[in-house]
Amino acid sequence: MKFKFTRNNNGPSVKSRIESVLRQMLNNSGNLAMNPSTELTRKIIGGTKAREGDWPWQVSLQWSGVHHCGGVLISKKWILTAAHCFTSHSDTRQWTVTFGISTTFPKERRGVRTILIHNNYRPETHENDIALLQLDKEVTFTRNIHTVCLPEATQNIPPGSTAYVTGWGSQKYTGSTVSDLQQARVNIISNNVCNAPSSYNGAILPGMLCAGLSQGGADACQGDSGGPLVQEDERQLWFLVGIVSWGYQCGLPDKPGVYTLVTAYHDWIKQNTEI
Structure with missing residues:
Protein backbone atom coordinates (compact mmCIF):
# COMPACT_ATOMS: atom_id res chain seq x y z
CA MET A 1 0.00 0.00 0.00
CA LYS A 2 1.45 3.41 -0.98
CA PHE A 3 0.46 6.96 -0.04
CA LYS A 4 1.59 9.90 -2.16
CA PHE A 5 1.66 13.48 -0.87
CA THR A 6 3.23 16.72 -2.04
CA ARG A 7 6.63 17.51 -0.55
CA ASN A 8 5.08 20.44 1.36
CA ASN A 9 3.33 18.09 3.77
CA ASN A 10 5.01 17.81 7.17
CA GLY A 11 5.45 14.56 9.08
CA PRO A 12 2.64 14.89 11.66
CA SER A 13 0.00 15.96 9.10
CA VAL A 14 0.95 13.11 6.75
CA LYS A 15 0.72 10.62 9.60
CA SER A 16 -2.69 11.98 10.62
CA ARG A 17 -4.08 11.77 7.09
CA ILE A 18 -2.77 8.24 6.54
CA GLU A 19 -4.27 7.08 9.83
CA SER A 20 -7.60 8.62 8.80
CA VAL A 21 -7.56 6.72 5.49
CA LEU A 22 -6.67 3.46 7.24
CA ARG A 23 -9.48 3.90 9.74
CA GLN A 24 -11.96 4.47 6.91
CA MET A 25 -10.75 1.33 5.12
CA LEU A 26 -11.01 -0.67 8.31
CA ASN A 27 -14.57 0.55 8.89
CA ASN A 28 -15.53 -0.31 5.32
CA SER A 29 -13.95 -3.74 5.09
CA GLY A 30 -14.04 -4.92 8.69
CA ASN A 31 -10.52 -6.27 8.35
CA LEU A 32 -7.18 -4.72 7.52
CA ALA A 33 -3.92 -6.64 7.83
CA MET A 34 -0.84 -4.51 8.37
CA ASN A 35 2.78 -5.51 7.97
CA PRO A 36 4.78 -4.39 11.05
CA SER A 37 7.59 -3.23 8.78
CA THR A 38 5.34 -0.50 7.37
CA GLU A 39 4.68 1.15 10.72
CA LEU A 40 4.93 4.93 10.72
CA THR A 41 8.27 5.36 12.41
CA ARG A 42 9.44 8.89 13.07
CA LYS A 43 13.06 8.64 14.12
CA ILE A 44 15.83 10.84 12.56
CA ILE A 45 13.34 13.80 12.44
CA GLY A 46 10.39 13.29 10.12
CA GLY A 47 12.01 10.11 8.80
CA THR A 48 11.25 6.45 8.25
CA LYS A 49 13.03 3.17 8.91
CA ALA A 50 15.57 2.15 6.26
CA ARG A 51 15.70 -1.31 4.71
CA GLU A 52 18.79 -3.50 4.51
CA GLY A 53 20.92 -2.46 1.53
CA ASP A 54 19.23 0.91 0.94
CA TRP A 55 22.21 2.97 2.15
CA PRO A 56 25.16 0.52 2.02
CA TRP A 57 27.80 3.22 2.61
CA GLN A 58 26.39 4.26 6.00
CA VAL A 59 28.44 3.24 9.03
CA SER A 60 28.12 3.67 12.78
CA LEU A 61 31.11 5.05 14.66
CA GLN A 62 31.02 3.62 18.17
CA TRP A 63 33.00 4.82 21.17
CA SER A 64 33.51 2.03 23.72
CA GLY A 65 30.76 0.06 22.01
CA VAL A 66 28.15 2.84 22.01
CA HIS A 67 26.96 4.64 18.86
CA HIS A 68 28.44 8.14 18.81
CA CYS A 69 28.43 9.39 15.21
CA GLY A 70 27.70 8.35 11.65
CA GLY A 71 30.20 7.95 8.85
CA VAL A 72 30.43 7.23 5.13
CA LEU A 73 32.35 4.42 3.44
CA ILE A 74 34.32 5.91 0.52
CA SER A 75 36.77 3.04 -0.14
CA LYS A 76 37.62 -0.39 1.26
CA LYS A 77 39.59 1.21 4.08
CA TRP A 78 38.50 4.87 4.43
CA ILE A 79 35.53 6.43 6.24
CA LEU A 80 34.55 10.09 5.81
CA THR A 81 32.91 11.79 8.81
CA ALA A 82 32.79 15.01 10.87
CA ALA A 83 35.75 16.42 12.78
CA HIS A 84 33.64 17.41 15.79
CA CYS A 85 32.99 13.72 16.56
CA PHE A 86 36.55 13.51 17.92
CA THR A 87 36.75 16.66 20.04
CA SER A 88 37.09 14.61 23.22
CA HIS A 89 37.33 11.12 21.73
CA SER A 90 40.70 10.79 20.01
CA ASP A 91 41.95 7.36 21.16
CA THR A 92 41.74 5.07 18.13
CA ARG A 93 41.69 2.00 20.39
CA GLN A 94 38.26 2.97 21.76
CA TRP A 95 36.62 3.35 18.34
CA THR A 96 34.74 0.67 16.41
CA VAL A 97 33.11 0.98 12.98
CA THR A 98 30.02 -1.14 12.29
CA PHE A 99 28.27 -1.84 9.00
CA GLY A 100 24.60 -2.57 8.27
CA ILE A 101 21.32 -0.94 9.29
CA SER A 102 21.38 -2.19 12.90
CA THR A 103 23.84 -0.98 15.52
CA THR A 104 22.81 -3.89 17.74
CA PHE A 105 23.33 -6.65 15.16
CA PRO A 106 25.82 -5.27 12.61
CA LYS A 107 26.88 -7.07 9.44
CA GLU A 108 30.58 -6.31 10.04
CA ARG A 109 32.86 -4.60 12.56
CA ARG A 110 36.24 -2.96 12.10
CA GLY A 111 38.72 -1.19 14.29
CA VAL A 112 40.30 2.20 13.52
CA ARG A 113 43.96 2.58 12.63
CA THR A 114 44.16 6.34 11.99
CA ILE A 115 42.06 9.46 12.59
CA LEU A 116 42.81 12.43 10.32
CA ILE A 117 41.11 15.68 11.32
CA HIS A 118 41.25 18.67 8.98
CA ASN A 119 44.11 20.93 10.11
CA ASN A 120 41.92 24.04 9.89
CA TYR A 121 38.90 22.70 11.76
CA ARG A 122 37.39 25.52 13.86
CA PRO A 123 34.89 24.30 16.49
CA GLU A 124 33.65 27.81 17.27
CA THR A 125 32.51 28.43 13.67
CA HIS A 126 32.14 24.79 12.51
CA GLU A 127 34.54 25.52 9.63
CA ASN A 128 36.23 22.54 7.97
CA ASP A 129 34.18 20.05 9.99
CA ILE A 130 35.54 17.00 8.20
CA ALA A 131 37.67 13.99 9.16
CA LEU A 132 38.88 10.68 7.77
CA LEU A 133 39.17 7.32 9.50
CA GLN A 134 41.43 4.57 8.23
CA LEU A 135 40.14 1.09 9.08
CA ASP A 136 42.47 -1.46 10.63
CA LYS A 137 41.32 -4.00 8.01
CA GLU A 138 39.74 -3.59 4.59
CA VAL A 139 36.07 -4.46 4.12
CA THR A 140 34.80 -6.77 1.40
CA PHE A 141 32.13 -5.13 -0.72
CA THR A 142 28.71 -6.80 -0.84
CA ARG A 143 25.22 -5.73 -1.84
CA ASN A 144 24.75 -4.33 1.66
CA ILE A 145 28.24 -2.87 2.18
CA HIS A 146 29.85 -0.69 -0.48
CA THR A 147 30.93 2.86 -1.23
Missing part, protein backbone atom coordinates in the same frame (compact mmCIF):
# COMPACT_ATOMS: atom_id res chain seq x y z
CA VAL A 148 29.04 5.96 -2.27
CA CYS A 149 30.34 8.05 -5.19
CA LEU A 150 32.37 11.14 -4.35
CA PRO A 151 31.49 14.28 -6.33
CA GLU A 152 33.87 16.30 -8.44
CA ALA A 153 34.78 19.71 -7.08
CA THR A 154 32.63 21.29 -9.80
CA GLN A 155 29.50 19.17 -9.29
CA ASN A 156 26.33 21.26 -9.21
CA ILE A 157 23.98 20.96 -6.22
CA PRO A 158 20.95 23.10 -7.16
CA PRO A 159 18.77 24.67 -4.47
CA GLY A 160 15.39 22.95 -4.27
CA SER A 161 16.77 19.58 -5.37
CA THR A 162 15.99 16.48 -3.34
CA ALA A 163 18.50 14.85 -1.01
CA TYR A 164 18.39 12.16 1.68
CA VAL A 165 19.97 12.13 5.12
CA THR A 166 20.39 8.93 7.12
CA GLY A 167 21.50 8.00 10.61
CA TRP A 168 20.78 6.55 14.04
CA GLY A 169 20.23 9.92 15.68
CA SER A 170 17.50 10.90 18.10
CA GLN A 171 13.92 11.51 17.00
CA LYS A 172 13.67 14.76 18.96
CA TYR A 173 16.03 17.37 20.35
CA THR A 174 17.86 15.96 23.42
CA GLY A 175 16.32 12.53 22.74
CA SER A 176 18.08 9.16 22.61
CA THR A 177 19.67 7.53 19.58
CA VAL A 178 18.00 4.52 17.94
CA SER A 179 19.30 1.10 16.93
CA ASP A 180 17.71 0.88 13.45
CA LEU A 181 18.88 3.15 10.63
CA GLN A 182 16.50 5.97 9.70
CA GLN A 183 16.15 8.02 6.51
CA ALA A 184 14.58 11.40 5.71
CA ARG A 185 14.00 13.31 2.48
CA VAL A 186 15.03 16.96 2.52
CA ASN A 187 15.58 19.77 0.02
CA ILE A 188 18.79 21.65 -0.70
CA ILE A 189 18.54 25.26 0.51
CA SER A 190 20.75 28.00 -0.92
CA ASN A 191 23.35 29.59 1.34
CA ASN A 192 21.75 33.00 0.71
CA VAL A 193 18.39 31.81 2.05
CA CYS A 194 20.09 29.95 4.90
CA ASN A 195 22.01 33.10 5.87
CA ALA A 196 18.87 35.23 6.19
CA PRO A 197 18.37 37.02 9.55
CA SER A 198 15.43 34.69 10.33
CA SER A 199 17.61 31.65 9.67
CA TYR A 200 21.36 31.49 10.47
CA ASN A 201 22.11 35.19 10.01
CA GLY A 202 25.41 34.90 8.14
CA ALA A 203 26.85 31.84 9.93
CA ILE A 204 26.74 29.67 6.79
CA LEU A 205 30.22 29.80 5.23
CA PRO A 206 31.31 28.74 1.71
CA GLY A 207 32.31 25.21 2.82
CA MET A 208 28.84 24.52 4.20
CA LEU A 209 25.52 23.37 2.74
CA CYS A 210 21.98 23.66 4.13
CA ALA A 211 19.22 21.09 3.65
CA GLY A 212 15.81 20.63 5.19
CA LEU A 213 12.25 21.84 4.73
CA SER A 214 11.30 25.52 5.11
CA GLN A 215 8.43 24.56 7.42
CA GLY A 216 10.68 22.18 9.38
CA GLY A 217 9.80 18.61 10.27
CA ALA A 218 12.62 16.72 8.50
CA ASP A 219 16.19 16.96 9.72
CA ALA A 220 19.22 15.26 11.19
CA CYS A 221 19.58 15.37 14.99
CA GLN A 222 22.00 14.38 17.76
CA GLY A 223 23.77 11.14 16.90
CA ASP A 224 23.54 11.74 13.14
CA SER A 225 26.74 13.82 13.06
CA GLY A 226 29.25 12.69 10.46
CA GLY A 227 26.63 10.84 8.45
CA PRO A 228 25.81 11.28 4.76
CA LEU A 229 23.61 13.64 2.79
CA VAL A 230 23.25 12.07 -0.66
CA GLN A 231 21.65 12.77 -4.02
CA GLU A 232 20.84 10.53 -6.97
CA ASP A 233 21.77 11.66 -10.49
CA GLU A 234 20.09 10.91 -13.81
CA ARG A 235 22.16 7.72 -14.15
CA GLN A 236 20.79 6.47 -10.82
CA LEU A 237 24.19 6.88 -9.18
CA TRP A 238 24.28 8.13 -5.61
CA PHE A 239 26.69 10.94 -4.72
CA LEU A 240 27.77 12.22 -1.33
CA VAL A 241 27.08 15.97 -1.21
CA GLY A 242 27.15 16.69 2.52
CA ILE A 243 28.29 15.47 5.94
CA VAL A 244 26.03 16.13 8.94
CA SER A 245 27.72 18.97 10.83
CA TRP A 246 25.54 21.30 12.92
CA GLY A 247 22.25 23.16 13.28
CA TYR A 248 19.96 24.85 15.78
CA GLN A 249 18.07 22.10 17.63
CA CYS A 250 16.32 19.72 15.17
CA GLY A 251 13.57 20.06 12.58
CA LEU A 252 12.54 23.66 13.35
CA PRO A 253 11.14 26.03 10.66
CA ASP A 254 13.85 28.18 9.06
CA LYS A 255 16.57 26.27 10.95
CA PRO A 256 17.61 23.52 8.52
CA GLY A 257 20.45 21.10 9.02
CA VAL A 258 23.91 22.39 8.12
CA TYR A 259 26.32 20.05 6.36
CA THR A 260 29.98 20.09 5.39
CA LEU A 261 29.98 20.67 1.62
CA VAL A 262 31.88 17.68 0.23
CA THR A 263 32.72 19.29 -3.14
CA ALA A 264 34.76 21.93 -1.30
CA TYR A 265 37.01 19.19 0.12
CA HIS A 266 37.55 17.15 -3.03
CA ASP A 267 41.29 17.83 -3.12
CA TRP A 268 41.77 17.31 0.64
CA ILE A 269 40.07 13.90 0.48
CA LYS A 270 42.10 12.85 -2.55
CA GLN A 271 45.42 13.99 -1.08
CA ASN A 272 44.89 12.07 2.16
CA THR A 273 43.40 8.85 0.78
CA GLU A 274 44.73 8.63 -2.81
CA ILE A 275 41.24 7.56 -3.89
Whole structure:
Protein backbone atom coordinates (compact mmCIF):
# COMPACT_ATOMS: atom_id res chain seq x y z
CA MET A 1 0.00 0.00 0.00
CA LYS A 2 1.45 3.41 -0.98
CA PHE A 3 0.46 6.96 -0.04
CA LYS A 4 1.59 9.90 -2.16
CA PHE A 5 1.66 13.48 -0.87
CA THR A 6 3.23 16.72 -2.04
CA ARG A 7 6.63 17.51 -0.55
CA ASN A 8 5.08 20.44 1.36
CA ASN A 9 3.33 18.09 3.77
CA ASN A 10 5.01 17.81 7.17
CA GLY A 11 5.45 14.56 9.08
CA PRO A 12 2.64 14.89 11.66
CA SER A 13 0.00 15.96 9.10
CA VAL A 14 0.95 13.11 6.75
CA LYS A 15 0.72 10.62 9.60
CA SER A 16 -2.69 11.98 10.62
CA ARG A 17 -4.08 11.77 7.09
CA ILE A 18 -2.77 8.24 6.54
CA GLU A 19 -4.27 7.08 9.83
CA SER A 20 -7.60 8.62 8.80
CA VAL A 21 -7.56 6.72 5.49
CA LEU A 22 -6.67 3.46 7.24
CA ARG A 23 -9.48 3.90 9.74
CA GLN A 24 -11.96 4.47 6.91
CA MET A 25 -10.75 1.33 5.12
CA LEU A 26 -11.01 -0.67 8.31
CA ASN A 27 -14.57 0.55 8.89
CA ASN A 28 -15.53 -0.31 5.32
CA SER A 29 -13.95 -3.74 5.09
CA GLY A 30 -14.04 -4.92 8.69
CA ASN A 31 -10.52 -6.27 8.35
CA LEU A 32 -7.18 -4.72 7.52
CA ALA A 33 -3.92 -6.64 7.83
CA MET A 34 -0.84 -4.51 8.37
CA ASN A 35 2.78 -5.51 7.97
CA PRO A 36 4.78 -4.39 11.05
CA SER A 37 7.59 -3.23 8.78
CA THR A 38 5.34 -0.50 7.37
CA GLU A 39 4.68 1.15 10.72
CA LEU A 40 4.93 4.93 10.72
CA THR A 41 8.27 5.36 12.41
CA ARG A 42 9.44 8.89 13.07
CA LYS A 43 13.06 8.64 14.12
CA ILE A 44 15.83 10.84 12.56
CA ILE A 45 13.34 13.80 12.44
CA GLY A 46 10.39 13.29 10.12
CA GLY A 47 12.01 10.11 8.80
CA THR A 48 11.25 6.45 8.25
CA LYS A 49 13.03 3.17 8.91
CA ALA A 50 15.57 2.15 6.26
CA ARG A 51 15.70 -1.31 4.71
CA GLU A 52 18.79 -3.50 4.51
CA GLY A 53 20.92 -2.46 1.53
CA ASP A 54 19.23 0.91 0.94
CA TRP A 55 22.21 2.97 2.15
CA PRO A 56 25.16 0.52 2.02
CA TRP A 57 27.80 3.22 2.61
CA GLN A 58 26.39 4.26 6.00
CA VAL A 59 28.44 3.24 9.03
CA SER A 60 28.12 3.67 12.78
CA LEU A 61 31.11 5.05 14.66
CA GLN A 62 31.02 3.62 18.17
CA TRP A 63 33.00 4.82 21.17
CA SER A 64 33.51 2.03 23.72
CA GLY A 65 30.76 0.06 22.01
CA VAL A 66 28.15 2.84 22.01
CA HIS A 67 26.96 4.64 18.86
CA HIS A 68 28.44 8.14 18.81
CA CYS A 69 28.43 9.39 15.21
CA GLY A 70 27.70 8.35 11.65
CA GLY A 71 30.20 7.95 8.85
CA VAL A 72 30.43 7.23 5.13
CA LEU A 73 32.35 4.42 3.44
CA ILE A 74 34.32 5.91 0.52
CA SER A 75 36.77 3.04 -0.14
CA LYS A 76 37.62 -0.39 1.26
CA LYS A 77 39.59 1.21 4.08
CA TRP A 78 38.50 4.87 4.43
CA ILE A 79 35.53 6.43 6.24
CA LEU A 80 34.55 10.09 5.81
CA THR A 81 32.91 11.79 8.81
CA ALA A 82 32.79 15.01 10.87
CA ALA A 83 35.75 16.42 12.78
CA HIS A 84 33.64 17.41 15.79
CA CYS A 85 32.99 13.72 16.56
CA PHE A 86 36.55 13.51 17.92
CA THR A 87 36.75 16.66 20.04
CA SER A 88 37.09 14.61 23.22
CA HIS A 89 37.33 11.12 21.73
CA SER A 90 40.70 10.79 20.01
CA ASP A 91 41.95 7.36 21.16
CA THR A 92 41.74 5.07 18.13
CA ARG A 93 41.69 2.00 20.39
CA GLN A 94 38.26 2.97 21.76
CA TRP A 95 36.62 3.35 18.34
CA THR A 96 34.74 0.67 16.41
CA VAL A 97 33.11 0.98 12.98
CA THR A 98 30.02 -1.14 12.29
CA PHE A 99 28.27 -1.84 9.00
CA GLY A 100 24.60 -2.57 8.27
CA ILE A 101 21.32 -0.94 9.29
CA SER A 102 21.38 -2.19 12.90
CA THR A 103 23.84 -0.98 15.52
CA THR A 104 22.81 -3.89 17.74
CA PHE A 105 23.33 -6.65 15.16
CA PRO A 106 25.82 -5.27 12.61
CA LYS A 107 26.88 -7.07 9.44
CA GLU A 108 30.58 -6.31 10.04
CA ARG A 109 32.86 -4.60 12.56
CA ARG A 110 36.24 -2.96 12.10
CA GLY A 111 38.72 -1.19 14.29
CA VAL A 112 40.30 2.20 13.52
CA ARG A 113 43.96 2.58 12.63
CA THR A 114 44.16 6.34 11.99
CA ILE A 115 42.06 9.46 12.59
CA LEU A 116 42.81 12.43 10.32
CA ILE A 117 41.11 15.68 11.32
CA HIS A 118 41.25 18.67 8.98
CA ASN A 119 44.11 20.93 10.11
CA ASN A 120 41.92 24.04 9.89
CA TYR A 121 38.90 22.70 11.76
CA ARG A 122 37.39 25.52 13.86
CA PRO A 123 34.89 24.30 16.49
CA GLU A 124 33.65 27.81 17.27
CA THR A 125 32.51 28.43 13.67
CA HIS A 126 32.14 24.79 12.51
CA GLU A 127 34.54 25.52 9.63
CA ASN A 128 36.23 22.54 7.97
CA ASP A 129 34.18 20.05 9.99
CA ILE A 130 35.54 17.00 8.20
CA ALA A 131 37.67 13.99 9.16
CA LEU A 132 38.88 10.68 7.77
CA LEU A 133 39.17 7.32 9.50
CA GLN A 134 41.43 4.57 8.23
CA LEU A 135 40.14 1.09 9.08
CA ASP A 136 42.47 -1.46 10.63
CA LYS A 137 41.32 -4.00 8.01
CA GLU A 138 39.74 -3.59 4.59
CA VAL A 139 36.07 -4.46 4.12
CA THR A 140 34.80 -6.77 1.40
CA PHE A 141 32.13 -5.13 -0.72
CA THR A 142 28.71 -6.80 -0.84
CA ARG A 143 25.22 -5.73 -1.84
CA ASN A 144 24.75 -4.33 1.66
CA ILE A 145 28.24 -2.87 2.18
CA HIS A 146 29.85 -0.69 -0.48
CA THR A 147 30.93 2.86 -1.23
CA VAL A 148 29.04 5.96 -2.27
CA CYS A 149 30.34 8.05 -5.19
CA LEU A 150 32.37 11.14 -4.35
CA PRO A 151 31.49 14.28 -6.33
CA GLU A 152 33.87 16.30 -8.44
CA ALA A 153 34.78 19.71 -7.08
CA THR A 154 32.63 21.29 -9.80
CA GLN A 155 29.50 19.17 -9.29
CA ASN A 156 26.33 21.26 -9.21
CA ILE A 157 23.98 20.96 -6.22
CA PRO A 158 20.95 23.10 -7.16
CA PRO A 159 18.77 24.67 -4.47
CA GLY A 160 15.39 22.95 -4.27
CA SER A 161 16.77 19.58 -5.37
CA THR A 162 15.99 16.48 -3.34
CA ALA A 163 18.50 14.85 -1.01
CA TYR A 164 18.39 12.16 1.68
CA VAL A 165 19.97 12.13 5.12
CA THR A 166 20.39 8.93 7.12
CA GLY A 167 21.50 8.00 10.61
CA TRP A 168 20.78 6.55 14.04
CA GLY A 169 20.23 9.92 15.68
CA SER A 170 17.50 10.90 18.10
CA GLN A 171 13.92 11.51 17.00
CA LYS A 172 13.67 14.76 18.96
CA TYR A 173 16.03 17.37 20.35
CA THR A 174 17.86 15.96 23.42
CA GLY A 175 16.32 12.53 22.74
CA SER A 176 18.08 9.16 22.61
CA THR A 177 19.67 7.53 19.58
CA VAL A 178 18.00 4.52 17.94
CA SER A 179 19.30 1.10 16.93
CA ASP A 180 17.71 0.88 13.45
CA LEU A 181 18.88 3.15 10.63
CA GLN A 182 16.50 5.97 9.70
CA GLN A 183 16.15 8.02 6.51
CA ALA A 184 14.58 11.40 5.71
CA ARG A 185 14.00 13.31 2.48
CA VAL A 186 15.03 16.96 2.52
CA ASN A 187 15.58 19.77 0.02
CA ILE A 188 18.79 21.65 -0.70
CA ILE A 189 18.54 25.26 0.51
CA SER A 190 20.75 28.00 -0.92
CA ASN A 191 23.35 29.59 1.34
CA ASN A 192 21.75 33.00 0.71
CA VAL A 193 18.39 31.81 2.05
CA CYS A 194 20.09 29.95 4.90
CA ASN A 195 22.01 33.10 5.87
CA ALA A 196 18.87 35.23 6.19
CA PRO A 197 18.37 37.02 9.55
CA SER A 198 15.43 34.69 10.33
CA SER A 199 17.61 31.65 9.67
CA TYR A 200 21.36 31.49 10.47
CA ASN A 201 22.11 35.19 10.01
CA GLY A 202 25.41 34.90 8.14
CA ALA A 203 26.85 31.84 9.93
CA ILE A 204 26.74 29.67 6.79
CA LEU A 205 30.22 29.80 5.23
CA PRO A 206 31.31 28.74 1.71
CA GLY A 207 32.31 25.21 2.82
CA MET A 208 28.84 24.52 4.20
CA LEU A 209 25.52 23.37 2.74
CA CYS A 210 21.98 23.66 4.13
CA ALA A 211 19.22 21.09 3.65
CA GLY A 212 15.81 20.63 5.19
CA LEU A 213 12.25 21.84 4.73
CA SER A 214 11.30 25.52 5.11
CA GLN A 215 8.43 24.56 7.42
CA GLY A 216 10.68 22.18 9.38
CA GLY A 217 9.80 18.61 10.27
CA ALA A 218 12.62 16.72 8.50
CA ASP A 219 16.19 16.96 9.72
CA ALA A 220 19.22 15.26 11.19
CA CYS A 221 19.58 15.37 14.99
CA GLN A 222 22.00 14.38 17.76
CA GLY A 223 23.77 11.14 16.90
CA ASP A 224 23.54 11.74 13.14
CA SER A 225 26.74 13.82 13.06
CA GLY A 226 29.25 12.69 10.46
CA GLY A 227 26.63 10.84 8.45
CA PRO A 228 25.81 11.28 4.76
CA LEU A 229 23.61 13.64 2.79
CA VAL A 230 23.25 12.07 -0.66
CA GLN A 231 21.65 12.77 -4.02
CA GLU A 232 20.84 10.53 -6.97
CA ASP A 233 21.77 11.66 -10.49
CA GLU A 234 20.09 10.91 -13.81
CA ARG A 235 22.16 7.72 -14.15
CA GLN A 236 20.79 6.47 -10.82
CA LEU A 237 24.19 6.88 -9.18
CA TRP A 238 24.28 8.13 -5.61
CA PHE A 239 26.69 10.94 -4.72
CA LEU A 240 27.77 12.22 -1.33
CA VAL A 241 27.08 15.97 -1.21
CA GLY A 242 27.15 16.69 2.52
CA ILE A 243 28.29 15.47 5.94
CA VAL A 244 26.03 16.13 8.94
CA SER A 245 27.72 18.97 10.83
CA TRP A 246 25.54 21.30 12.92
CA GLY A 247 22.25 23.16 13.28
CA TYR A 248 19.96 24.85 15.78
CA GLN A 249 18.07 22.10 17.63
CA CYS A 250 16.32 19.72 15.17
CA GLY A 251 13.57 20.06 12.58
CA LEU A 252 12.54 23.66 13.35
CA PRO A 253 11.14 26.03 10.66
CA ASP A 254 13.85 28.18 9.06
CA LYS A 255 16.57 26.27 10.95
CA PRO A 256 17.61 23.52 8.52
CA GLY A 257 20.45 21.10 9.02
CA VAL A 258 23.91 22.39 8.12
CA TYR A 259 26.32 20.05 6.36
CA THR A 260 29.98 20.09 5.39
CA LEU A 261 29.98 20.67 1.62
CA VAL A 262 31.88 17.68 0.23
CA THR A 263 32.72 19.29 -3.14
CA ALA A 264 34.76 21.93 -1.30
CA TYR A 265 37.01 19.19 0.12
CA HIS A 266 37.55 17.15 -3.03
CA ASP A 267 41.29 17.83 -3.12
CA TRP A 268 41.77 17.31 0.64
CA ILE A 269 40.07 13.90 0.48
CA LYS A 270 42.10 12.85 -2.55
CA GLN A 271 45.42 13.99 -1.08
CA ASN A 272 44.89 12.07 2.16
CA THR A 273 43.40 8.85 0.78
CA GLU A 274 44.73 8.63 -2.81
CA ILE A 275 41.24 7.56 -3.89
